[in-house]
Amino acid sequence: MTTDTATGTDPVPATRSSEVAVALTGGTLGAGRRMRNTAASVLMVLAFLLAATPLVVMGVQVFSQGIDAVTSGSWWTAPIPETGRADLADNEALQDLGFGDTSGGDSSASEVVLGMAPAIVGTLLTVLGASVLAIPLGILGAVYLHEYGKKGRLARLIRFMTDVMTGVPSVVMGVFVYTVWVLPRGVDGKSALAASLALACLMLPIVVRSTEEMLKLVPDNLREASAALGTRTWKTTVKVVLPAALAGITSGSLLAVARAAGETAPVVFVIGFVTTTNLGFLGQNTTLSAQIYSQQQNGGALSTELAWGAALTLVGIVLVLTLVARGISRRFQIG
Amino acid sequence: MSDTTERKMTEDQGPATVSLAPTGRGGADDAATERPVVFDVRDLDVYYGAHHAVRDVHMGIRRNEISAFIGPSGCGKTTVLRCFNRMNDLIEGARVEGDIEYHGVNLYDERVNPVEVRRRIGMVFQKPNPFPKSIYENVAYGPRIGGVKKKSELDDIVERSLQRAALWDEVKDRLKASALGMSGGQQQRLCIARAVAVDPEVILMDEPCSALDPIATGRIEDLMVEIKSEYTIVIVTHNMQQAARVSDATAFFSTEVNPDSDFRTGLLVEFDRTSTIFSNPTDQRTENYITGRFG
């Protein structure tokens, strides 16, 4: 079927062929060029290893140093044991890192009941409060941006300011809530609610942007199909657009929740300190992140053990949230 | 190119009524068979993962000729072309079997360095792809990475290459201007100049005119014919008339549908002098394609 006019005619001279062979096998490609290319590739792999190695080491060490406390049985149910220096407030030597008062905990470390229930409850409570405040607001805001505001001036301004707000350091959110909520109320102002407010400020822009990204993925012909039936925008949005984007919105919101759960800076000075469980939004409370910080500041064997246990617990919660979010977004990708 | 083409291929069994004789460039055909073979392709098969993209390609591409690949969409013309400078390496899962000998050296020998292959076998793409740099820098890019450092030497190469691409007169006063400001046809000629600047032996062209208007197309075609005395050119084209106008040899590719998987596999139907393909093809399928389009 193939008329190959070439076969058999005019063989290439052998000398020429071997010259070409030498050239093609890189004989003329400068050693420098080849080395630079290899070196660049090696550096790229190295860059990844440089980031991955500390992560693995950290994972192993947090696990090994926290696992005893977490599996001690009472960890999830018992109050936080007194370490002799419960309240950071009176700690003059706060800045002398690593020099804690060890007299309180050390001697009785083996007898105390290790527990972190108040902080676990507090973490769930603050994150729940922040989610209730920020997620609906964020989703509605995103709906405005994408379904109503579109490219309008106000929508562009909000979008820009949302990006700006994403970049505001979390500690500033804490200072903000401290000034508007805690200061006017005195010590009574310190509560899970105050922490929720700070975390909600942190979550809001994340939820708005991730939700808008998801709304963008909903194909316009869905909206048009609904509109062509004479449906109002709000009904189209609630019945068609939001359900279509639900998985993505859930995933984005969960990532915001995970971020909030791990935050320390905006929480510590608006939540106060307790060692027993407080199920209410009012009154002082504590969280895992706050416990890690204050127990580390306390120093001493018992406090250190508590800090590592809290760290492992927190990492576990955050990782589960993150992985669930990733799983959802992978399984329900639109388009 | 289109579905109708393939339908014609199976339904239209009538003999060729319109002879589409080449317009002359391939006139010295008989003498041309004496030219040395640059690429000797034997039993070439290409797979993308489990998909058998092209099978059983045999051909000999001759030096200082223009060889055209024609055929319907999905017939593997571009795939085969990209084997000639190992651009298929960049596609994950692509696998090439068989021999492509370049001056007697198998390009897919494991010792062969693809970077060196691409230096000697340049390529011009379907969509003009000048770098977002000045005109000068575009042409100087290849020689520079090849180690040419002297300004005067680079200037020479840039001027010579632009002249060869028939672009020098149009751009000599604005060499520092961005290449992105040029017209599509100029950009494509710049890409030819850029390919020529590294002094390759072969230039592969993947539908170089498909994004251009007829006037720009004509200029590129003239250019190809002008420079073929110095290069070996292989061109993939959707435009049969273009193949007839410029090429010395033509390969007609077609597709067959795999009954099990509905995948299409490309195959080479016929490869011959262009005059033969267009006036007196051996294979019925070639004849159907040629006449189906124009008859």
Next chain:
Amino acid sequence: MTVTAPADGSPAASLLEEGAGAGPDRAFRTVTLVAGTMVLVILLLIAVTMTVRAWPAFSEFGTSYFFGTEWVPSEGKYGILPLVWGTVLVSLIALVFAVPMSVGIALFVNELAPRRLRRPVVTVVDILAAVPSVVFGLWAFYNLLPGFQTVFNGIADAVAGIPVLNTLFGPSTGSSFMSAGLILALMITPIITSVTREVFATVPENDKSGALALGATRWEMVRGVVFPHSMGGVTGAVMLGLGRAMGETVAVALIIGARPEISLNLFGVGETMPAQIFRQLSEAGALLRSALIGLGVILLVLTVLVNVGARRAVVAVDRRVKGTA
């Protein structure tokens, strides 16, 4: 709502009326508008209330606040420069390490790694982003600082006699600008990597093929095509990372040493603005509190500026890509 019957009975008459559902539609629109505006309201509230609370410090100390070189609240010295210095220095150290690392990872994922390796690599980087700041701090404090101290002192001894170097790399107790910078580098790598990857992904495949077809090696292609195409976007990514680094609090607070000092010794202790706020705010008296909230205002302004710049850079890339497409 459709009670007013059209006078002429024409089917078109009802088109002029609002029809059923117009009310809820308008209400829904208003609700979403209010929700969207909340971002503006909160940002404005943050700026206004904090500035008001910080005003006593601003007016009381004036230039000695903004340009004072000593921050010793117990002695009534509220000069913020040592804290600004610490913040800037630590952030720059973080960038020096994080930027090459992030660009390397982005190239690894986008250009080098086989497809099946990409997702695991991206997952690892994402997990790095998910680890809470305080856990980084705790881990670094207990598990890294002793090692850092040994290494830093080793370097300090090695350069002891060399001018400039012996200033930059002095004796160390472990807690230091450098320790904080290194940990920050790890923490901001994910954000820089992910934005850089997005930017690299906008480089047209066609341009990359063009370079490779000219016989460029992969690295030459990256230098010649990917980098020039991505300069603005990578700048944006770096600035986003800078914003993160400047605002990062707990991890830095745990390992920088808590001594506000304008020191060139990268291995010496220091303090940053967010760390100082974090440590002191809860128990501060009125004046210190005002000064700390003032730090918050300055931090807010700085990070907003950096972020705005970053967005500009990224948007500029978007425009250019779309413009040439």
